[in-house]
Amino acid sequence: MERSTFKRRQLLAGFASATAMGFLAGRFADRAGKPRESNLFETPFTFSDESRTGLFEDESFFFHDWHSHPESASRLMQVHDELSDFKDMKFRKIAVRSSPFQGAAEWIEALSVVHDRKYLERVSEKIDQRDYLTQSRWSPYGGPHARDATYKAAVGTFELASKVANGELANGFALIRPPGHHAGRAFSGGYCFTNSVAYAAKRLVAKNRKPVLILDLDVHHGNGTEDIFYSSPEVTYVSVHQDDWPYTGGIERTGEGAGSGLNFNLPMPLGLTGRSWHEAVEKFVVPIVEKTRPAQILVSMGYDTHWRDPQGSMLLSVDEQMSLVASVQRVAERVCEGKVVFVLEGGYERRATALGVLNTLNRLVADKKAIIKDPLGPAPLGDAQEMAKLEREFAKRLDSARKVHGL
Ligand SMILES: [Zn+2]
Known part of the structure; x- marks a missing residue:
């Protein structure tokens, strides 16, 4: 892409981010506070109907923002910023229109596929205000684009996954x-x-009557x-995670009722490298799949x-x-x-x-031919004895998680 166009797009993206800081918010919302489609969002990704890899993104994910919050739109802007180093990636565009859900009732109706209605009603009262939704330091926040973003994140993920399910696309990234x-x-x-991956899984199962694994x-x-x-028999949940906040995800949590045996957790000691994570995927995740x-x-x-x-x-x-990512692709x-x-x-x-996202996208498009770009390199080496201790503890947990599930 020509540099000037790229720069202009970056400028527009930055401009969009500023809206959530307050002073331009009105430009993206009508008088009732409903977000409307704008001309300000331009993606630097290249799309082609020939591509077999779907990519879903939306302007609302850039406009829903809180500049100083750890979970802000700059997470995605950085992906756009780094894209020029990843050439020749083409995607099939997945787009979702915001029109069907403009009212609170429609938003609640859509997301009640996976959430309790009373919970959604409570969230809905606050979601349009730019404020924390709870008192927690890990709280998400609302704002004029929050309703739009959460709705589209859920529906777009489902639509992308649905096209992969029916073979129209080979794979994709939401x-x-x-x-x-x-x-x-x-x-x-x-x-x-609001849980987008759960929404997509639930609707996929309802549509195709085939098991889905998250x-x-x-x-x-x-x-x-x-x-x-x-307790779902149709959606299997498998998680590898650090044994820390939110203090859930124990090995013994294996599911209940009709979902008994279909919930898989592997809590890992903190401080491990990719070597242990790779082993966790190969010896825990792969056998489960x-x-x-x-x-x-x-x-x-x-x-x-x-x-x-x-x-x-x-x-x-x-x-x-x-x-x-490669291990997951192979078993899939x-x-x-x-x-x-x-x-x-x-x-x-x-x-x-950004580098993680872009390298994953590159693998989805180019498969084994993808060259990994990792200018950040590996973690600085720590104490070898301490690492050996952590790895022994990890081996114990892996063993016990495998035993609990008869892998
Ligand atoms: Zn996280």
């Missing part, structure tokens, strides 16, 4: 925000208040997704496993994150015709997240 995996049936948390590779346990599907044989895999993908991430305590490099090829959709969850170190 580049959405706010994240969703900490939002349960009736609770919010961890910057999440693999959660965010550094945090997806307590919301686990909550929603804990082979055993449960889903028709499709949705990956709740967090890039907060990166060693530079301020909200994670793991030591993965971008290169190591990509080895996890064997089990479900490669039908994988990545859905963005966390990732708070801007550059690491």
